[in-house]
Structures are given as C-alpha cells and as structure tokens.
Amino acid sequence: MSPTPRRVTAVDTYDIRFPTSRELDGSDAMNPDPDYSAAYVVLRTDAEDGHEGHGFTFTIGRGNDVQVAAVQALRAHVVGRPLDALCADPGTLHRDLIGDSQLRWLGPEKGVMHMAIGAVVNAVWDLAAKRAATPLWKLLADADPAWLVSQVDFRYIADALTPEDALALLRAGRDGxxxxxxxxxxxxxxxxxxxxxxxxxxxxxxxxxxxxxxxxxxxxxxxxxxxxxxxxxxxxxxxxxxxxxxxxxxxxxxxxxxxxxxxxxxxxxxxxxxxxxxxxxxxxxxxxxxxxxxxxxxxxxxxxxxxxxxxxxxxxxxxxxxxxxxxxxxxxxxxxxxxxxxxxxxxxxxxxxxxxxxxxxxxxxxxxxxxxxxxxxxxxxxxxxxxxxxxxxxxxxxxxxxxxxxxxxxxxxxxxxxxxxSIARFTYPDGAFWAADRAQRKGAAA
Amino acid sequence: MSPTPRRVTAVDTYDIRFPTSRELDGSDAMNPDPDYSAAYVVLRTDAEDGHEGHGFTFTIGRGNDVQVAAVQALRAHVVGRPLDALCADPGTLHRDLIGDSQLRWLGPEKGVMHMAIGAVVNAVWDLAAKRAATPLWKLLADADPAWLVSQVDFRYIADALTPEDALALLRAGRDGxxxxxxxxxxxxxxxxxxxxxxxxxxxxxxxxxxxxxxxxxxxxxxxxxxxxxxxxxxxxxxxxxxxxxxxxxxxxxxxxxxxxxxxxxxxxxxxxxxxxxxxxxxxxxxxxxxxxxxxxxxxxxxxxxxxxxxxxxxxxxxxxxxxxxxxxxxxxxxxxxxxxxxxxxxxxxxxxxxxxxxxxxxxxxxxxxxxxxxxxxxxxxxxxxxxxxxxxxxxxxxxxxxxxxxxxxxxxxxxxxxxxxSIARFTYPDGAFWAADRAQRKGAAA
The missing domain is CATH 3.20.20.120 (Enolase-like C-terminal domain)
Structure with a gap:
C-alpha cells in the first residue's frame, strides 16, 4: 500500500491592519491617510515538516475584510490538494483559480478576486520554497527553463510572447x-x-x-x-x-x-x-x-x-x-x-x-x-x-x-x-492593539 | 424649527442565487455552468412614502458572497445621507464612493469593489425615480442637460470628452x-x-x-x-x-x-x-x-x-x-x-x-x-x-x-x-429553495 499523500489541510485568513495613517507614513496625492494592511493567508498541511505557506494581499485599510472574504472563496480549490503535486507545479492551481468560471465573472483577472488569487498562489510558492529549503529567488533561478515556461499562462499574451519566445529568453538567461x-x-x-x-x-x-x-x-x-x-x-x-x-x-x-x-x-x-x-x-x-x-x-x-x-x-x-x-x-x-x-x-x-x-x-x-x-x-x-x-x-x-x-x-x-x-496584536478589530485603541477612544469620548 | 430631514436608514444586502446551471441556460464557451445570481441591495429610509432603492450586481454563482461583502463595505458612506440631497444629486455619492482612497486601492475602479459601487449607485437612482414617480429613462430624458453633465465624472476621459462636449451633445439630443x-x-x-x-x-x-x-x-x-x-x-x-x-x-x-x-x-x-x-x-x-x-x-x-x-x-x-x-x-x-x-x-x-x-x-x-x-x-x-x-x-x-x-x-x-x-426563496444558502435542495441531496446520498 502506498503511503497516504500529504495534503493542504487549511487555508486560514487574517485581517491585519497597522495604524500608519497616524504618522502620515505613506501619504500621497491619492492616498492621504492609508492604514497599511494585509489580507493574510496561511496554508497549513499534515506534513511532518511543519512548513506553512504564507501569502497576502496588501491593502490600505477599509476593504481589507472584502479581500479576506475573497481569499476564503478560494478555499475549496486548495484544501485537500496533495502537497507534492501542488509544490511541484503551482501553475496548475494558478490556472484552476484563474479559470474558475463563476469566480472569473468577478474580474476577469482584476481587482479583489485576482489579488486574492495572487495571495494564495504566492503562499504556495512560499511553501514550495520552504520545502525545497531554498529562498524563492534561488528556486526560480535554478529551475529548468522548460518548467518555468510551464508555469506561465500565455492566454491573451501569445500575440506578444509565445512559449517558444519565453523558452529562448530563459535559456539565454542561464548564460553567466x-x-x-x-x-x-x-x-x-x-x-x-x-x-x-x-x-x-x-x-x-x-x-x-x-x-x-x-x-x-x-x-x-x-x-x-x-x-x-x-x-x-x-x-x-x-x-x-x-x-x-x-x-x-x-x-x-x-x-x-x-x-x-x-x-x-x-x-x-x-x-x-x-x-x-x-x-x-x-x-x-x-x-x-x-x-x-x-x-x-x-x-x-x-x-x-x-x-x-x-x-x-x-x-x-x-x-x-x-x-x-x-x-x-x-x-x-x-x-x-x-x-x-x-x-x-x-x-x-x-x-x-x-x-x-x-x-x-x-x-x-x-x-x-x-x-x-x-x-x-x-x-x-x-x-x-x-x-x-x-x-x-x-x-x-x-x-x-x-x-x-x-x-x-x-x-x-x-x-x-x-x-x-504581530498577527495577534494587529488583527482587526479584535487584536490587542485595536482593542486597546477602541477602549482609549471610548475613554476619551466619555 | 426646520423639520428633521429624512435619511437613508439601512443598506440591506441579500445573497440571491438561482439554480440555472441545471438546464444549461446561459452556457457558453467560458461559462459552462452558471448559477445566475445577484448580490442584492435595498436602501431603506425613514420617509413616510415608504419607497426603497433597489440595486444589484449580477454574478454567476460562487463569489456572490464576496460581492455582498463589498456592498457592505460601502454602508458607512450611505447610511445617514439626507434623502433630498442624495436623490437630487446621486453624483456626489458616486464620487464619494469612487473616491474613497482606501477602497480605491482594491481596484481602482474595477472588479468586485467597482461593481458594488454600481449596485449602490443604481439603487439610489431607483429610489430617486420612485420618489419622482417616473421611470428612470424618463427622468433622465427630461433632465436638464447641465445637470446630467454634473452627474458625470470626467476624470481620465477628458482627453476624449470634456464637460463642454457633453453639454453640446445633450443639448443637441433634446431636438425632437x-x-x-x-x-x-x-x-x-x-x-x-x-x-x-x-x-x-x-x-x-x-x-x-x-x-x-x-x-x-x-x-x-x-x-x-x-x-x-x-x-x-x-x-x-x-x-x-x-x-x-x-x-x-x-x-x-x-x-x-x-x-x-x-x-x-x-x-x-x-x-x-x-x-x-x-x-x-x-x-x-x-x-x-x-x-x-x-x-x-x-x-x-x-x-x-x-x-x-x-x-x-x-x-x-x-x-x-x-x-x-x-x-x-x-x-x-x-x-x-x-x-x-x-x-x-x-x-x-x-x-x-x-x-x-x-x-x-x-x-x-x-x-x-x-x-x-x-x-x-x-x-x-x-x-x-x-x-x-x-x-x-x-x-x-x-x-x-x-x-x-x-x-x-x-x-x-x-x-x-x-x-x-423570490428573495426569500432563493437566498443562499438558507432560503427555502436551497434548504430543500440540500435536504434532498442529503436524502439521495443516504
């Protein structure tokens, strides 16, 4: 009997917000008062190595909860995937997420839903690199050019870049x-x-x-x-x-x-x-x-x-x-x-x-x-x-x-x-920072 | 003492899904099995006329909940607005929603967040036309051209259409x-x-x-x-x-x-x-x-x-x-x-x-x-x-x-x-249709 393959067991999400607007850090002509935030996702597995895949969408405050909801809408695509296959080929999950015809209607391939896909896909790459015991840049730089090409969706860009073009660029890139x-x-x-x-x-x-x-x-x-x-x-x-x-x-x-x-x-x-x-x-x-x-x-x-x-x-x-x-x-x-x-x-x-x-x-x-x-x-x-x-x-x-x-x-x-x-302290609205902030405002108002 | 102005008192949302995929209604090359759905919004007011403003985003099933969450993220912009001002000038709310710098980060002006704005703005126009006791097409067709121009956001289109261009087109459009x-x-x-x-x-x-x-x-x-x-x-x-x-x-x-x-x-x-x-x-x-x-x-x-x-x-x-x-x-x-x-x-x-x-x-x-x-x-x-x-x-x-x-x-x-x-019956997942459907599937599986 072959051993049971290890799988993704959970896609946990966190609404994390930092109160950056109070120092005007990040202020610009369109964004006067951003609260830098992350719709954060952790992929958990039943593998003995204990590795997790982490990813996130960056937002600037309000709406971070919408982004979290979008990540949650992707859960069914991810939970239960066998780890070896997932990490050997994140491109299949990427295509499945982009290609979910019902979710695609919410874009296609743009805005909240697309950023949520990015967070999950990036979490898979984080997990793959951790399992390979290498920083991601090095995993990509050492990868077989043909495999890298297999990770790319050429739909709607083939008029400017074909798989053959991509392979030639990546092969040339190995020189030196x-x-x-x-x-x-x-x-x-x-x-x-x-x-x-x-x-x-x-x-x-x-x-x-x-x-x-x-x-x-x-x-x-x-x-x-x-x-x-x-x-x-x-x-x-x-x-x-x-x-x-x-x-x-x-x-x-x-x-x-x-x-x-x-x-x-x-x-x-x-x-x-x-x-x-x-x-x-x-x-x-x-x-x-x-x-x-x-x-x-x-x-x-x-x-x-x-x-x-x-x-x-x-x-x-x-x-x-x-x-x-x-x-x-x-x-x-x-x-x-x-x-x-x-x-x-x-x-x-x-x-x-x-x-x-x-x-x-x-x-x-x-x-x-x-x-x-x-x-x-x-x-x-x-x-x-x-x-x-x-x-x-x-x-x-x-x-x-x-x-x-x-x-x-x-x-x-x-x-x-x-x-x-940090996750615990800045989770919104119930992390320690935000709870204390609320209590203080209530006190000031009283 | 002037009377208290009437206001928007609630922005209620509904996740409504119809099981259209079972008949292949709506099937096409990208969307093989859509369940036609609506992230539905009702604006309620404290006016004696009892009018409500209705609007929605159309989706094809999964993700309708994300769309509902996006409408909910807009609530704070809408609840409490005085009705007379809102209906006399929906453009101000439109600009406020588009211009919320934190929410704008989730687009800008595209995808889930933008469609949610569309649902709310359309609900306001529905309410305005009901209060004016006229179908919307007639309200727009009878409107002063200068007022219609005031309802348009020319940002990013002024290189192709200026307010002056728009006014000339609308004035010419009144002829006949x-x-x-x-x-x-x-x-x-x-x-x-x-x-x-x-x-x-x-x-x-x-x-x-x-x-x-x-x-x-x-x-x-x-x-x-x-x-x-x-x-x-x-x-x-x-x-x-x-x-x-x-x-x-x-x-x-x-x-x-x-x-x-x-x-x-x-x-x-x-x-x-x-x-x-x-x-x-x-x-x-x-x-x-x-x-x-x-x-x-x-x-x-x-x-x-x-x-x-x-x-x-x-x-x-x-x-x-x-x-x-x-x-x-x-x-x-x-x-x-x-x-x-x-x-x-x-x-x-x-x-x-x-x-x-x-x-x-x-x-x-x-x-x-x-x-x-x-x-x-x-x-x-x-x-x-x-x-x-x-x-x-x-x-x-x-x-x-x-x-x-x-x-x-x-x-x-x-x-x-x-x-x-219809709202009650097809609300997902707890409306009568979906509850019965779930019970039937459970029965079939047992």
Missing part, C-alpha cells in the same frame, strides 16, 4: 548565471527609497531624510507629487538641494492627473531633472501613457503598481507607453503571472523597477528581481527596487539593506512570514 | 425628443435574442428556438461559439438555415480566443454572414480588438459586458477597436458612469447595443438605451438591446416584449425591484 549569483550574494540588488518623499512630511523632514538616504548609499529617491503644483515646485527644489545633482530624483503622482494635466505638470517640474514620472494617470490608460511618454521625454514614464494583469502590461509594452515597468508582487495573480510579466519586459527590453513598501511588498518582490537578474534579464542596469523603511519588523525574515542594496535572502521561502505576535 | 418619446411609447425599443444560442443546447432546440425568435418579431439572434470549431460550423449552419438570410446572426465567443485565433475562427465562420463577433478576446485588450477589427471586416467587432470602466471604453473608441459598444447596467459604477460611456459613444458615433440577460440586466439596461434614444443619440438605427427570456418573473416590473421590441416601462423607478417571495 553562476557569476551573477555570486555577485548578487556579495553586493545585493540596488534599491531606491521613497521614505523621504511622502506628501504629508514637512520640508525639514524631507531634507533630513533625503540627506540620510544619500548617506545610506541610495542613488535614487522618490518624491510624491500631484496635489498642488506650487508645493511640488518647492518640495522638488528642497529635495534636489538636499541630494545634489548626481542622485536620481523620481516623482510619483499616484494617478492624480488626466492626460494633458500630466504633461503640463511634469514639464513644469522638469527643471529639477526628474528621472521618471510615476503613475501620471489611470493605470488602465495605455493610450494616455503612450501620449504622455511622447510629450515629456527625456523624463521617463513609469507605471505598474496598480496595473491589473499581464494583459495590460503587454499593451503598455506594445504601445511603447512606458520606459520603466513596475511590477508588484501582490497585485496580480502571484508568482506565475509575474513570471509572464518579467518575460514580457525582457522580450521588449524594458527595465523592471518593482513597486514595494506597504506591508511586506519589499520582502516579496526582491525575490522576483533577483531571479530576473540571475537568470532572465541578466542585468541590474537602470533597475532598482523601491525601498520603504516601514513595518519590516513584523516579518520573521525582513529585508536587509546594505549601502542602498537589498541583500539576497538566505532563509528558505518567499520572506512572506509575519511574526505570530 | 418629444416625437421620439412618443414613438418609443408606441413601438418600444428594438431587441435581439440570445435565448436560442446557448452552447449547451441541442441542434433541435436551437432550430426550434431560432424559428420561434423570428416568429416573435426579432430581427437578430445570437449564437455562442468558441469551444469547438467543427461544432460552431455546424451550429452556425443550423441557425442560419432556421432564420434565413434576412435575419442578423451575431456570434459571441465570450473571451475564449487569443488575438490571432479570433481572426482565424471568425474568418472560418464568415460564410454564415455573422453580423458581429462579440468578445473575441480579453475585454482588457484594446490593441488586440483593434487588430481583430481590421482583420475580420466586414464582420463587426462588439465588446463591453466585461469592460471594467469608462477609461477602457474610451480607449476602445480612441483606437477604433469596436464597431458596436455593449454597455452593461451593473458592471461599471452605476448610472453615472454609464452616462459617461453613452456620451463617449455618441461623441465617437459608435452604436450602443447593451449586454443584458442574467438576473435583471434587461430590466435595468432598457432604461439607459431608451434615454439614449430619446435625448442623446436620437436613433435606434443598428441599435438593439440583448434579450434573454430567463428569470423576469422574479421582478415586480418585468420587461415586456412586443414584436421583438422592449416596451417602454411606465412604473416609477429603475425596474430593479425583485419580488419579496
């Missing part, structure tokens, strides 16, 4: 991989920091943090813009003065503008030599991004943190609408869809500079960029991962920055595991 | 409106029927229903395609033989194809003279639709039932990607966003042929087309509203078809009100 891996382990992957530039910060705080960023070894910082042009002119001047001419200054409008407004505003800030303008308008608007890019060159156009799926990324590339493609580890359908997006970017020769920050986004996305460097694009030229110095203390394997670079993770997994104490 | 209203009341608005063409039906059933459709006065029917080309060739032959050469035959692939596959498949079916090919590929893929349209002419390209918002519709029009624009009353952010989309279509001179069917979608969308005919585009040429003869019996003011035309509703409101018995 060992040397790049050694370099990555020695020097890390370059980052840039948004910490100085939140819209709610004073000029003094902006100056202090911008100088600190340069002292810490960053070669690029980012400033939030888009609420008020006079303020933006002043803040860009302050930031440029603080960092000097040799450091790149990116500006980020968080979708605040219409097409023509984006052009006018970006041109008005051109005297401060912005390196890129990020999210100048709606992430859905491929044609507007193409028009803006034509009009604001040499300032580069960047977008992606809210781009819903590989299909829109494909069009941004086909239309020549972006200079810089910004993947997000937790917005699309997980590692599998981000593989498709990295392959599309490589095919079009456009650099990927991931969005990060939030809750745990730095922890996740570093693995994707490191894989890309070692075994796909093969370069870090003009590539930087966003870095924000918030909330890392809640993770068991937080990112480590050295001289403005992300150190390569060495712990097995996807660096997604949140500390049990 | 009284005569068109009289014609509408006398003859109704043309429909076409999808009832013969579901993929799960036999050739015999297809033939019978297609002949019946012609006998009923329809001048267009629609056939689901895209699962198997040999089947599609046979079914198109059967359908064309049943209806003869003078009736339009639309085909609908429900997003089944990649770009190049769509072109090949449509060309293969061209011998049966299809009038339009609907949803040939992903609704997100503006550029692919443009390429397909170029390649399959004179067959027209239609899409829209899954197009997420006005921004993607705008691009479909800007790119010349569609011949026929298919609005859906319950996919986007409600009447306000559909006003924007109707204005965009009028600006580009593209006919609007709404998606309907499902649960209550015919009931809702007829109001938008009738408004468009009376007071915006001013024509029904090449315009038809989809008709499917399912589930109308659950509504208090069901659509009435006469000689293939939708009769103009006369009851006040948006025709969104479901019968209380």
């Amino acid at each position: 991989a060992a040397a790049r891996e050694a370099r990555l382990r020695a020097h890390g992957y370059p980052g840039y920091t948004t910490s100085p530039g939140w819209l709610g910060y004073s000029d003094e705080k902006l100056t202090r943090l911008a100088r600190q960023a340069v002292a810490d070894g960053f070669t690029q910082i980012k400033l939030k813009v888009g609420a008020d042009l006079a303020d933006d002119l002043r803040r860009c001047r302050v930031a440029r003065a603080a960092i000097g001419p040799g450091i790149r200054l990116a500006i980020d409008a968080n979708q605040r503008w219409n097409r023509d407004e984006a052009v006018r505003w970006t041109r008005a800030l051109a005297e401060f030599d912005p390196y890129w303008v990020e999210e100048p308008t709606s992430p859905d608007d491929v044609l507007a991004h193409a028009a803006i890019r034509d009009a604001v060159a040499p300032v580069k156009v960047a977008t992606g943190e809210h781009v819903q799926n590989r299909i829109v990324f494909k069009q941004l590339l086909q239309a020549g609408a972006v200079d810089v493609l910004q993947i997000d580890a937790a917005r699309v359908g997980g590692v599998n869809e981000n593989l498709a997006i990295l392959l599309l970017a490589a095919r079009f020769g456009v650099p990927v500079c991931p969005h990060a920050g939030g809750v745990g986004l730095c922890e996740l996305v570093q693995h994707l960029s490191m894989f890309d460097y070692v075994a796909l694009s093969g370069t870090t030229e003009d590539r930087v991962i966003e870095y924000v110095d918030h909330l890392h203390e809640h993770f068991t394997d937080p990112v480590r920055m050295r001289a403005g670079h992300y150190a390569a993770p060495t712990a097995p997994g996807f660096s997604a595991t949140m500390r049990a104490e | 409106a009284a005569a068109r209203e009289a014609r509408l009341r006398a003859h109704g608005y043309p429909g076409y029927t999808t009832s013969p063409g579901w993929l799960g039906y036999s050739d015999e059933k297809l033939t019978r229903l297609a002949r019946q459709a012609v006998a009923d006065g329809f001048t267009q029917i629609k056939l689901k395609v895209g699962a198997d080309l040999a089947d599609d060739l046979r079914r198109c032959r059967v359908a064309r033989a049943a209806i003869g050469p003078g009736i339009r035959l639309a085909i609908d692939a429900n997003q089944r194809w990649n770009r190049d596959e769509a072109v090949r498949w449509t060309r293969a079916l061209a011998e049966f003279d299809p009038y339009w090919v609907e949803e040939p590929t992903s609704p997100d893929d503006v550029l692919a639709h443009a390429a397909i349209r170029d390649a399959v002419a004179p067959v027209k390209v239609a899409t829209g039932e899954h197009v997420q918002n006005r921004i993607v519709f705008k691009q479909l029009l800007q790119a010349g990607a569609v011949d026929v624009l298919q609005i859906d009353a319950a996919r986007v952010g409600g009447v306000n966003e559909n006003l924007a989309i109707l204005l965009l279509a009028a600006r580009f001179g593209v006919p609007v042929c709404p998606h309907a069917g499902g649960v209550g979608l015919c009931e809702l969308v007829q109001h938008l087309s009738m408004f468009d005919y009376v007071a915006l585009s001013g024509t029904t040429e090449d315009r038809v509203i989809e008709y499917v003869d399912h589930l109308h019996e659950h509504f208090t003011d069901p659509v009435r078809m006469r000689a293939g035309h939708y009769a103009a509703p006369t009851a006040p409101g948006f025709s969104a009100t479901m019968r209380a018995e």
